[in-house]
Each structure stands twice: as C-alpha cells, then as structure tokens.
Amino acid sequence: MTTDQQRTGTVFDIGYQSYEGTREGRGLAWKTLVIDGVKNGMGIGRGGWAKFLPWLVLSPTILTGLVFAAIAAFFEQLGFDVEDTEGGLPLDLPGHLELTAVISFMILIFAAFIGPELVCPDRRNRVIHLYLVRPITLFDYLGARWCALFLLLFAASTLPHITYWVGLLFGVGDALGHAQDNWLDIPRFIGYSLVFATFTTAVSIAISSITDRRMIATLIIIGIMMIASIAPGIISIFNPSDSVMELLNLIGLIDLSSTIVPSIFFDTYSENYDLNIAIPIAWMVFLTVGSIAATWRFYQGQR
Amino acid sequence: MTAFAQPSPLLEARDLTKLYGNVQALDSASFTVGEGITGLLGPNGAGKSTAIRIFLGLTDATSGSALVMGADARNPEARVRLGYMPEHDCLPPNQSAANFLTHMAEVSGIPPSRSRALAADTLRHVGLFEERYRPIGGYSTGMKQRVKLAQALVHDPVLILLDEPTAGLDPTGRTDMLNLIRRIAREFGISVVLSTHLMQDVERTCDNIVLLDLGRVKESADVKTLTQETEFIFVEVANNRDQFMAELATRNIQHDLESSAISIPDVDGPKFDAIRDSLVASEARLVRMGPRQRALIDLFRT
Structure with missing residues (x-):
C-alpha cells in the first residue's frame, strides 16, 4: 500500500547540462533536411x-499503374494473349511509354504544388536565415531541398511503372516468361524517371525561387507549362515546315517531358521524329542546368 | 564527427573592411570578443549588423579577416559552437517549438538520439517547457523571442550572437529577457554578444562593450571602466537653486546646470566645505549629492 509519505517526491533542477556527446558533420544536416523536405x-x-x-495529385498516378495492370489481368482471365499484340489480336494494351504519357502531366502538377512547399515557406518565414548560420553552406541547404523534391518526383514517376510491371507479372499466366520478355522496361522507366525527376525538380525549384508565396509559385509553374505547351500550336497557324514545327514542339514542356524524352528511352524516337536526337537531349540539359544555375544565382543574391 | 578546440578570443576582427558598392559599412575595424557578455553598440549604420553577418559567414569581408574561435568565419565548421538569434521573425508558425528545436539541433550536428532531449531541456531553461508542443504561430511576442533564443542555444554553443533580443518586448518582458541573458552567461557558461542600440540593456547586462561608429571601432573596453565615477560632483536641491548657484559663484566654485542638477568639477576637500557653506547660506534643501557616473550614452556624445 502506498502511503502519503511514499508519494511525496522532490524534483531537482539539475541546471544547465553542457552537451558532451559527439557532433556529427554536414552529412547529418543533409539527411535531416532531406527527410524534413520529404x-x-x-x-x-x-x-x-x-x-x-499532395495525395490528391499523387494518388491518380499510382492508381493509373494499378488500373493498367488490372485491365491486363482481366483480359488475360478472359483468354486474350496480352503479351502478343503484334499478330493483329483485338487487344492492344498500352505499354510503359503510354503510361508515361498519361502520368507525366499529373507529376508535373504534383511538382508545381510540392516544389514551392519545400522552399517558399523557408524564405517567407525567414527560417532560411537560421539554417545558413548553422554549420552548413548554402549549397548544403539547397542541395538537400533539391534532393527531397527529386526523391518525391522520382518515386511519383517510378511507382506507377513498378505497379504496372509487377501487376502484369501477377496478372499474366506465365510470370517468368513475362519477366524475361519485359525486363528491359525496368532500366528504361528508371532511366526516364531519373531524367524527368531531375528536369522537373530543377524547373520547379527555380520558379519557386522567384516568390516566397507558395500558391503564386504554383500558379506560375502551371502557367508557364500551359503557355509553353500551347505556344507551338499557336505558331503552327503560320504553317511552318515540319522540321521547324518539330523544333518548336520542344518549347512545350509537357510534350517534351511526357512524349519526346520518353520516346528516346523507349527506343521509339526515330519512328516518330526526324529531328536529330541530340537536339532534344541538349535542350533538356540546357533547361535543367539553366534552372539550377538560376536558382543558385538567386539564392546567392538573397544572402 | 567534429572535435572542436576552444581557443581564445572567441571572436576576432582584424582590419575588417566591408564595402557595399560605394558605401563603407566597416572601415578597418579591429576588435576581439572574449568570454562573458559583450555589447556590440552603435547607432544605425555603425556596422554592427555587417560585423555580425561576417562572423556568421553570411557575407564576406572586402578585406581583413574575421575569426570565430580561431577559425576563419567563412568555414562552416566555425559555426559548430556558434548560436545566433536574429532580430526579425524567423520561426515557422505551423511547427511546435519542440519539433523545431529538435530539427535545428540535428541540422547543427547533434545526433537524433540526443536532439529531442536537448530541445526539451533548452525549452525548459527559457521557460517554455509547458508550451513546447503548441504551434509557434500561437505564441506571444515574448514567447517567440524565447524560442528564437532557444534555437540559438539548443546545440550547446560556446558563444551566441543576439541581435536586439529585447526588440518589441514590454518592460517586464524586457527585464525577463535580460535576466535570462545574464543567466545564460553566468550559469550556463555560454558567452554572449549583444548587439543593440539600447544603452540601458548594455549597462544592465554587459561586461564589455565594443562601440562602433561609421564602421570604425570607437571604443572597446569593459563596462565598469567606461562607467566609472568621474571627478564631477552632482548636487540636487529641492528649493532656492538660483540662490545656491549664486553662493557657489561668490565662492569662485565653477559649476554647470545640467537639467535639474548642478555639476561641479574637480571637487577636493576645501571645495566640499565651500559647497556645504553655500547650501547653508542659500537655505537650499539638499536632495542628493554624490559623484557623477559616466553613462554609456556619453560615449556617443564624445
């Protein structure tokens, strides 16, 4: 039985205790900032x-992969050979290239919401001043925020493909045969996702650097994407030549990232475009590097 | 892991010059900051903020060097044991103080296993333990100032730089904050640089001062020396002040009227007798008589 005397305790204030433990370096700061960003x-x-x-925008991309896989499994159950579409069978299921075209737009919208979320509040609330007086550099801060967005966009881009690929594996009768026939899709969609996430992260962070208001940054990103996408269509009124039109199509960021660049990875570029393959690659590199340089320059000026 | 030796002085400016275009913010400023509480004083545009920004590695000096505990201020490692409390708002409104401090401790290199406990301890020391899980956006101005101070302390620094820590606080909040700053230096053993234009804050809190004016070091000494007693005597009377002054003049005692009191220079034994006689002759009622202490504000006037 507990007595009143036993219940009585004393709280001692041991005062300020100096921290004597280990201090980790910038690696921990990077990890902390990336996790915080995610x-x-x-x-x-x-x-x-x-x-x-974020989930409203991200969920449909993963669902799309699931739906694609479910449709394939359904037709497999009905007796269609979902693997062979070359022989003129009535079923011509979309592949990873088509899945890319469907989900890329959603991921661009996702980037338009998430990119500003990662960098704008730090400047608006001026928390960035507290980060930069810690034992890290501006490069560490920006690099970690950049990595956080990259990881999210890479995951958003690959997850639907993985869902579709694995879904087909379980949906078709011959899983091993399916894996052997389609393993090459894995490096293709991973390679494309790496490039797409890098490009989208660079553009999203660069535009988010212009303003410290999240919604304004989001609207600017979506606005630029839309204007850049309809611009080639407007110019086509003047009947430019096919080669000029192909060049102009590169302006359309949505088309560039969801159709032109994927076709390079899925080996269908030469079937659809006459333009030298080096041009869209150089353009993509220019936009990505230019965006990163612009972001760096802006933040340097803000210090 | 960073092993950090603690050399002395804590901060050292060597011929520090900073130019913003044609504007000279610092002009060959050389000074050191040691242990204890040091006031960085000066009027607006004196170069206080520029000096702090250079020591924090936020901007580079045009020429000269800035050392933080012996390391070049441009090196991020120099900031491992340095804390900073800015004057302006810099807190995320939707985060709790506990989470924010834990995050900041980790960014400063404190392992995650210890950062949460350190954050809680620091918030207890600044008097926010009970409020630590509330979003910062709902805090009062005084509480926000304490969170700002706590984030500067959470990684157990050797030195913290405080930029106008009493800005926006009411008299009680200001007293509490100055008491807390004194406690940080005296009990926690953390040295403090207090950048302010409020002389009273410095007089009440600091051990040493560095006075900047037009980017140059005008004075650098301990507060006691600067506010030591002078050879002046202050005499304050309740009535017959004019008669008292006339009696002083009759006895050839030089004096000046400063607001309500009369100051008399170079007072020695015979002069004290003459002052006494003048008081008796004028029938003035003595309110106060004593040596005059210099105030830090006088430094700006000289």
Missing part, C-alpha cells in the same frame, strides 16, 4: 489540408 512535401506531421493536396 515530410513537408507530403504533409507528414502536419494538418489534414497539407496532406490532402
């Missing part, structure tokens, strides 16, 4: 509204 991006540890938007 959490912020997905609204983890925050209110319902912060979670709602």
